[in-house]
Amino acid sequence: MTSTHANQQQRAGIRRTAWIVGGIAFGMFVLFIVKQFIWH
Amino acid sequence: MATHAAEHSHDDHAHDDHDHKPHGFINRWVFSTNHKDIGTLYLIFSFTMACIGAAFSGVIRTELMKPGLQFVQPYFFNQMTTMHALVMIFGAIMPAFVGLANWMIPLQIGAPDMALPRMNNWSFWILPFAFTMLLSTLFMPGGAPAGGWTMYPPLAIQGGNSVAFLVFSVHLMGISSIMGAINIIATILNMRAPGMDLLKMPVFVWSWLITAFLLIAVMPVLAGAVTMLLTDKYFGTSFFNAAGGGDPVMFQHVFWFFGHPEVYIMILPAFGIVSEIIPTFSRKPLFGYQAMVFAIASIAFLSFIVWGHHMFTVGMPLGGELYFMFATMLIAVPTGVKVFNWVSTMWGGSLSFETPMLWAISFVILFTIGGFSGLMLALVPADFQYQDTYFVVAHFHYVLVTGALFAIIGAIYYWWPKWTGKMYNETWAKVHFWWSVVFINILFFPQHFLGLAGMPRRIPDYNVAFADWNLVSTIGAYGMFLTPIMMFAILWQSKKSGAPATMHVWEASHGLEWTVPSPAPFHTFATPPLIHDEDLAHGDITH
Numbered sequence: 001m002t003s004t005h006a007n008q009q010q011r012a013g014i015r016r017t018a019w020i021v022g023g024i025a026f027g028m029f030v031l032f033i034v035k036q037f038i039w040h
Numbered sequence: 041m042a043t044h045a046a047e048h049s050h051d052d053h054a055h056d057d058h059d060h061k062p063h064g065f066i067n068r069w070v071f072s073t074n075h076k077d078i079g080t081l082y083l084i085f086s087f088t089m090a091c092i093g094a095a096f097s098g099v100i101r102t103e104l105m106k107p108g109l110q111f112v113q114p115y116f117f118n119q120m121t122t123m124h125a126l127v128m129i130f131g132a133i134m135p136a137f138v139g140l141a142n143w144m145i146p147l148q149i150g151a152p153d154m155a156l157p158r159m160n161n162w163s164f165w166i167l168p169f170a171f172t173m174l175l176s177t178l179f180m181p182g183g184a185p186a187g188g189w190t191m192y193p194p195l196a197i198q199g200g201n202s203v204a205f206l207v208f209s210v211h212l213m214g215i216s217s218i219m220g221a222i223n224i225i226a227t228i229l230n231m232r233a234p235g236m237d238l239l240k241m242p243v244f245v246w247s248w249l250i251t252a253f254l255l256i257a258v259m260p261v262l263a264g265a266v267t268m269l270l271t272d273k274y275f276g277t278s279f280f281n282a283a284g285g286g287d288p289v290m291f292q293h294v295f296w297f298f299g300h301p302e303v304y305i306m307i308l309p310a311f312g313i314v315s316e317i318i319p320t321f322s323r324k325p326l327f328g329y330q331a332m333v334f335a336i337a338s339i340a341f342l343s344f345i346v347w348g349h350h351m352f353t354v355g356m357p358l359g360g361e362l363y364f365m366f367a368t369m370l371i372a373v374p375t376g377v378k379v380f381n382w383v384s385t386m387w388g389g390s391l392s393f394e395t396p397m398l399w400a401i402s403f404v405i406l407f408t409i410g411g412f413s414g415l416m417l418a419l420v421p422a423d424f425q426y427q428d429t430y431f432v433v434a435h436f437h438y439v440l441v442t443g444a445l446f447a448i449i450g451a452i453y454y455w456w457p458k459w460t461g462k463m464y465n466e467t468w469a470k471v472h473f474w475w476s477v478v479f480i481n482i483l484f485f486p487q488h489f490l491g492l493a494g495m496p497r498r499i500p501d502y503n504v505a506f507a508d509w510n511l512v513s514t515i516g517a518y519g520m521f522l523t524p525i526m527m528f529a530i531l532w533q534s535k536k537s538g539a540p541a542t543m544h545v546w547e548a549s550h551g552l553e554w555t556v557p558s559p560a561p562f563h564t565f566a567t568p569p570l571i572h573d574e575d576l577a578h579g580d581i582t583h
Contacts, residue, residue, distance in 0.1 A: 005152040005566075006231060013230040014155040021222045021256055029260035032294065036268060036279055 061562050070165070073157035074562065075142045076459070081164050082139025083452070089131030089171065090445075091524055096124035101483075101517035107504045117500035118186035119178070125189035126206075129306070130213045131171050133440065136448045137309040138163075138220050141248045144455065145224060147553040147560060148242045150233025150569045155226035163219040170212035177202035188498065190295055191266065193280040193288050197273040207270045214259040221252035221259075228252075233552070235571035239333070242551055242577055243326065246333045247312025250340045254301045254308070257344070262298040265291060289354055296347035304343040306440060308336055310407075310447030311378060314400045316551075317454050318382050319577060321397035322389030323548040328381040329578045335374035335381075342371045352423045361420045368418040372411070379408055394546070395469040399450030402477050403443060410438030413488065428498075431491025437484045449476075449527065456531065457545045461559030462538030464530050472526045475519065483516025550577040 006014055062068045072078055099120045103111050112120070142160065146153055154160045177184040182200025185191070197203050228249045232241070241249075268279040269291070278284025280291045311332075319326045326332060348356060348364035356364075382404050391397075413435040417423050426432060457463050486509035491497075495506045502510070541558040555575060556564045 005157065006155060010155070010230050014226045017226040017229050018156065018222050021225050022218075025218045025222070025256045025260050027260075028257055029264050032261050032264040033267075036264070036290070036294070 071161065073153070073161055075146050075154045075157070075160065076560065076562065078154075078160050078164050079139045079142030079144075080459075082135045082142060085164070085167060086132050086136035086139060086448075087524070087528075089127050089135070092175070093124050093127040093132055094521060094524065096120045096127065097517065098521060100124065101514040103500050104502070104510050105514040106511070107502055107507050109501055112500065114500045115186060116183065118188075118498065119184040121498055122185050122188055123174075123178070126174060126185075127171070128440075129189065129302070130210075131167075133306050133444050133448070134213075134217065135167060137248075137251075137306070137444075138217075140244075140309065140313070140448070140451050140455075141220075141224055143459065144553060145227060145245055145248060146231070147458075147556065147564060148245050148551055149228065149231065149236050150552050150565045150571065151227060151231035152563065152565050154223050155231050156223045159219050160223055163216045163223065166212050166216040170209040170216065173205050173212070174209040177205045180205070190292075190299070191269060192295070193269060193272065193291050197269055203273055204270065207266045210266050211263055214263045217255050217259050221255035224248055224252040225256070233565065233568040233571055236552075236576075239330065240573070240576055240578055242312075243315035243329070243332055243336075244309070244312035247308045247315075247336050250336050251305050251308045254305050254340055254343065258298040258301045258305075261294060262302075265294045265298065289351075292351055292354060293347065296350045297344075299350065300347045301340075301343040303436075303439070304339060306444045307407075308340065310403065310444045311336060313447045313451040313454075314382060314403050316577070317396045317400040317450055318385050318404075320454075320546050320549050321392050321394060321400075322386045323391075324385055324389040325550075326381070326578065327384035327387075328377070331377055332381055335377045338374040339371060342367065342374070346371065349418055349423070352420050353427045365418055365420045369415065372415055375411055379404060379411075392547075395464075395466060395473060396450045396454035398470065398473045398477075399446050399453065402473070403446045403450065406438055406442030406446065406477075406480075410435055410443055413438065426491060428496055429491035430487045430495045430497055433497050434484050434487035434491060437487070441484070442480055446476075452527075452531075454546075455553070456534065457541035458553060458556075458558050458560055460535055460538070461541050461557075462534045463541050464534035464538055468526070468530050468533075472523060472530060475526065476523045479516045479519030479523075481516070483513055483520055486510075486512045486516075550575065552576070 062071070069077065069081065072081070097120075099112060100117065103109070103117055142154065145151070174184075180200065180202055182202060185196065185202050185206045186199055187196030190196075191206070228241070228245060268277070271277040272279055272281055272286070278286040280286045280288045282288060315326055315332055346364060346368045348360060349368045352361055352364070382400075386401075393401075413431065417426055417432065417435060453464070453469060490506050490509050490513075493506065495502055495510075543557055544554050545558060546554075552565075552569060552571070552575065553560070555569065
């Protein structure tokens with residue numbers, strides 16, 4: 001999933017940003033499922 | 041019509057904007073990775089969904105025109121209220137803002153495209169499947185989901201198998217939104233042209249950067265909550281089933297932890313749009329640019345810590361009710377800053393009232409009415425009276441229709457000449473505006489009176505005492521049903537035979553999007569533009 005327009009330097013930044021932001025999203029999902037098991 | 045008097049012959053960075061459109065309909069639209077085409081697809085999808093959602097509201101308002109059951113059975117009425125909300129929120133308002141983001145963010149920050157163009161294609165094309173799945177439930181045995189868009193258990197999971205379809209379609213919408221948000225954040229943080237500092241970005245871009253973080257934080261929570269609904273119904277779990285040791289109220293907490301930021305997801309980009317339009321037609325820079333950005337960020341932060349105000353009557357400790365009441369009222373502070381700054385931008389400006397400006401001004405006035413009724417609902421003792429009445433329906437329709445939708449329509453009239461290279465008929469566009477602003481108030485303002493008089497929401501029948509204002513409200517709805525047709529005709533006529541638009545389109549437009557030709561070429565900013573601060577709307581933040 002690389003960019004067709006970004007330059008080499010931007011690509012590294014895009015990849016890093018996408019993983020961090022995607023990680024936050026996945027983290028929120030896991031956090032709430034786990035929370036639900038502990039406190040329901 | 042204010043147009044730039046002297047068309048610049050060619051700007052210094054449009055020379056490499058060759059028109060390499062893919063050949064063939066399928067290649068151009070189904071496999072598109074171009075931010076402009078994907079933006080167009082989002083906007084067309086959103087318009088289609090808005091028409092379907094409006095048809096559902098037509099059933100609701102027709103049934104409510106007179107007391108008694110006239111046209112539909114109560115169970116079908118419940119399906120209509122549920123589907124109207126789901127389609128309008130997830131199918132019309134959100135995709136419209138994402139469409140505008142796709143079109144405008146790369147143009148406004150001087151980027152050649154979105155950071156992840158193929159993921160962008162995927163984000164869009166998930167949506168038609170999600171909504172086909174959701175709408176197909178109308179034809180299933182047992183009908184569509186009927187427990188309200190809030191999907192509260194145990195009611196929501198007592199329906200037929202439409203629950204599974206609803207859950208999977210919400211998953212798909214969530215995946216689409218999360219991928220869209222990742223793309224927007226990655227684009228804004230990595231693809232800005234040299235010199236486009238964060239605090240020089242247009243407010244629309246700022247509003248979307250903040251909105252994208254809201255999406256990232258809350259869509260997974262919704263996905264988690266609906267997954268648990270699914271397992272409760274089909275796999276014997278008891279997350280929200282009291283009989284099995286679960287807690288149905290917990291769903292409400294988790295849902296509104298998503299739901300309240302969701303409300304701001306639907307309004308922050310509208311703030312951004314209005315902050316673009318008002319300076320242009322006031323011929324002044326935006327008053328308090330930095331304060332506007334910080335206000336959006338503050339509202340976004342506060343949106344995470346106020347969810348309990350949706351649940352005052354559910355039951356919670358007094359301390360909790362007081363906390364959520366005061367935290368909610370705090371939101372009025374940054375919102376007040378924004379309204380003050382929009383008015384201050386107009387103050388002393390050389391105002392003109394082209395169509396986008398009319399929508400923006402009506403947004404400021406009518407959204408503020410929705411804000412004030414929100415403040416009333418934030419008061420715990422008052423909310424015990426207002427909760428589940430038509431007052432709440434009036435409140436959120438002022439926020440979402442005269443707020444979010446009016447801003448979207450204003451944005452379309454503002455940027456349409458840049459997208460298509462064609463002007464529209466200003467007289468008819470103004471007719472569209474005045475028709476909408478009159479009928480929307482006939483539609484929703486009486487609902488305040490009905491709510492205060494005690495008419496409950498989500499009912500197909502009501503006491504005869506409420507008959508008069510319901511009839512008025514339905515007349516307003518029928519007037520509003522003409523507006524999508526009007527808008528479609530105006531834009532169709534513009535596309536076919538509108539006068540050519542100039543590069544700047546509006547006399548006082550500032551920002552990188554106005555430095556490319558009209559219509560914006562298929563590829564823009566293939567080489568990063570040279571940024572002159574005076575070209576930017578906020579190039580000099582000391583204004």
